Amino acid sequence: MTGLAGGSELDPRSETYAGLGDWTPELLGAGRVVPVVSAPHPVLSRSGAEVDPTAEETVRLAADLIATMRVSPGCVGLAAPQVGVGARVFAVDVTGHAKAVTVHGTFALCNARVVEATRWKAGREGCMSVPDLTGDVKRASRLVVEATLPGSGELVRLVTDGFEARALQHEIDHCAGLLFLDRVAGAHAIYQRKVYL
Amino acid sequence: MNQLAITVIGRDRPGIVADVAEVLARLGANLTDSTMTRLRGHFAMTLVCVGPAAAEVEAALAPLAADGQLLATVRAVTPDGEIAPAGEPYVMAVHGADRMGIVAAMTRVLADAGGNVTDLSTRLAGSLYVVVAEVDLPPGAADTLAGRLADAAAGLGVEVTLRPAEPDLL
Numbered sequence: 017m018t019g020l021a022g023g024s025e026l027d028p029r030s031e032t033y034a035g036l037g038d039w040t041p042e043l044l045g046a047g048r049v050v051p052v053v054s055a056p057h058p059v060l061s062r063s064g065a066e067v068d069p070t071a072e073e074t075v076r077l078a079a080d081l082i083a084t085m086r087v088s089p090g091c092v093g094l095a096a097p098q099v100g101v102g103a104r105v106f107a108v109d110v111t112g113h114a115k116a117v118t119v120h121g122t123f124a125l126c127n128a129r130v131v132e133a134t135r136w137k138a139g140r141e142g143c144m145s146v147p148d149l150t151g152d153v154k155r156a157s158r159l160v161v162e163a164t165l166p167g168s169g170e171l172v173r174l175v176t177d178g179f180e181a182r183a184l185q186h187e188i189d190h191c192a193g194l195l196f197l198d199r200v201a202g203a204h205a206i207y208q209r210k211v212y213l
Numbered sequence: 214m215n216q217l218a219i220t221v222i223g224r225d226r227p228g229i230v231a232d233v234a235e236v237l238a239r240l241g242a243n244l245t246d247s248t249m250t251r252l253r254g255h256f257a258m259t260l261v262c263v264g265p266a267a268a269e270v271e272a273a274l275a276p277l278a279a280d281g282q283l284l285a286t287v288r289a290v291t292p293d294g295e296i297a298p299a300g301e302p303y304v305m306a307v308h309g310a311d312r313m314g315i316v317a318a319m320t321r322v323l324a325d326a327g328g329n330v331t332d333l334s335t336r337l338a339g340s341l342y343v344v345v346a347e348v349d350l351p352p353g354a355a356d357t358l359a360g361r362l363a364d365a366a367a368g369l370g371v372e373v374t375l376r377p378a379e380p381d382l383l
Contacts, residue, residue, distance in 0.1 A: 090382040115381065121342070140321075140380040150380035179381070186383040196383075204248070207347070209380070 035174055039165045041122045047079030049087050050099045055146050055195060062192040064104040066172050069126040069164040074105060078124035078166035086122075091144060093183045095169035095190030098145050104128065106187035110180045117178035119133065126161035128188050130156075131173070139182060141196045142209055152205040153196050155182045214263050217242065217270060218290045223283035225256040233258065233285075236273045240265050250334075256283070261290070280370065300329070302347040302378040309371025311342040317343060319373065321364045326358040327351040342371070348377060 040047060067074045077096055083096040085107050092113060095106035109122040133156035142150040159181035163175045176184065186196065200206055221233055230249060237244055247260030262270075267289045274285040308351055316335060322348070323330060332347035352357060359375045366373035 083354055092381075093383050113381075142380040142382045144382065182381070185382055204250070204332070205381075207332070 036120055036123055036165070036172060037170065039123070039168060039170065039172075040078075041082050041124065043167050044075050044079040044082065044124070047076070047081070047083030049084050050080050052088070052094070052098050052144050053085065053100050055143075055197075057100070057145075059100050059102050059194060060145055060190070061193050062102050063095070064095075064097055064102045064191040066127050067103050067105055068169075069166050070169040073179045074103070074126060075101060075167050076213070077101060077105050078107065081105065082109075082122060082124055085109060087142060092179075093187045094144070095187045097190050097193070102131070104191040106191060108180070108183050108187060110183055113179050115179035118176045118180055120174065120180065124166050125161070125163035125172075125174075128161050128184070128191070130159065130185065130188060131162050132158075132160040133185070134158045135177075137199060140207075141182070141186060142152050143186070143196055144201065145190075146195060146197065148209050150209050151196050151200040152202075153199045154201060157181055157187045159184060161188070215266055216290050216292045217262050217264070217267055218288050219221070219258075219260050219262060219274075219285065221256065221258045221269065221274075221277075221283060221285045223256055223278075224253055225254060226282075228279075229256050230258065230282065232277055233260075236277070237264075237270070238260055240270060240273055242270060247249065253337075299331075300327075300351050301355065302331075302380075303328075303348050303350055303355060303375055304378045305344070305346045305373065305375050306346055307344040307366065307371055307373045308340075309342060309366075309369065311337055312369065313342050315342055315369055315371060316344055318365050318369060319362065320346070322358070322361050323348050326354050328354070328358065 079172050081094045084099060085091050092110045093106060093108040096103040104127045105124060107124040110116040111119055135152045135157040137157045138152050140150050141153050158177050161184055164171055168179055234244060242262040242264035244260055244262045249258035267287045271287040276284050289381055306327045307315060320330060328348045328350045330346050330348050336344050355375060360375045362375055
C-alpha cells in the first residue's frame with residue numbers, strides 16, 4: 017500500500033474532498049430494528065455478495081442496519097452479515113466517540129473496498145456478534161475506502177483516520193466473512209470480555 | 214459433569230499439545246479454556262476440561278509422562294458460579310534491571326488497591342526483566358494507583374506504566 021502523502025486532495029479535512037456529498041441517512045427511509053446474530057453463526061464466516069446499491073432491498077437493508085445500530089448501546093457499526101444477510105452492506109457512526117478524529121456522521125456503504133491503508137496501530141476490539149471476547153487487532157489509522165451509497169448508487173471515495181478508520185475496516189471485514197478473531201495479534205491477545213460494574 | 218484442571222509441564226518437543234488433546238478427545242473430555250506457553254524453554258500448559266473422572270484422565274495421560282520428561286497433573290475443580298462484576302481493565306507494564314522481588318512488590322501494590330490480576334506474563338531476557346499484567350481495578354482507582362506504582366517502581370529502580378485496556382465495541 018502506498019502512503020497518503022503528496023496529495024492535498026487526500027487530506028480528510030480538506031474542503032476539496034466531497035466525501036458523502038449530499039447523501040444523508042434520511043434518504044433511506046425508516047428502518048426496522050432487526051435481531052443481531054452471534055458467532056458461530058455460519059453467515060458471519062461467509063463472504064457477502066456484491067449488491068445493487070439502488071435496489072429496494074439494499075436500501076431497506078441499509079436502513080435496518082442504521083436503525084439497529086442506533087438502538088444498540090455503544091455500537092458504532094453494523095454489517096449485513098451481523099443481521100443474518102450475506103451482503104456487502106454496512107452502517108457506521110462514530111459521532112461523539114472519544115477516539116474519533118475525522119467523523120462522517122451516520123452513513124451506510126455498499127460494496128466497500130479498502131484502497132489505501134497506512135499507519136497501522138494495535139487496538140483492543142469487541143464485536144456485538146462475539147459478545148464474550150475481545151482481542152488486540154492491528155488496523156490502519158489512515159484509510160481510503162471506495163464504495164457506493166445505498167439509494168443513489170453514487171460512487172464515493174472516503175478518506176478517514178483514527179477510530180472511524182478502525183470501524184470501517186472492522187465492518188468491511190464482516191462483509192468479507194471475517195471476524196476480529198481472524199486478525200487477532202497472537203495466541204495471548206484474546207480476552208474474556210469484562211462484565212462492567 | 215466433572216470439571217477438571219489439568220497442567221502439563223516439562224521438556225518441550227513438537228506434538229505435546231496434539232498428544233494431550235488426543236488423549237482428552239478419546240476420553241470424551243471437552244477442552245474448554247486453555248493456555249500454553251514456553252517458560253524458559255519448558256513446555257507449560259494449563260487447561261480446564263469437562264467430562265470424565267479425574268482418575269480416568271490421569272491414567273490416560275500417564276503414558277505421556279512415562280519417559281520422565283513431562284509432568285501431568287489432574288484435579289477436579291468446582292465450576293465457577295456467576296462471574297463477579299469486573300472493574301475497569303488496565304494493563305500494567307514493568308521493565309528494568311532484574312532483581313529480587315519486582316513481581317512481589319508491584320502486584321502487592323495492585324492488590325492493596327483492590328486490583329485483580331487477570332493475566333500475567335513475566336520474562337527475563339539477559340539482565341532485563343519484564344512484567345506485563347492485565348488487571349481489573351475498582352472504578353476510579355487508577356490515578357491514585359498509578360502514583361503508588363510509580364513510587365514502588367522508583368524504589369526498585371524499574372519503569373512502570375499503567376494504561377487503560379478498555380476495548381472498543383465495533
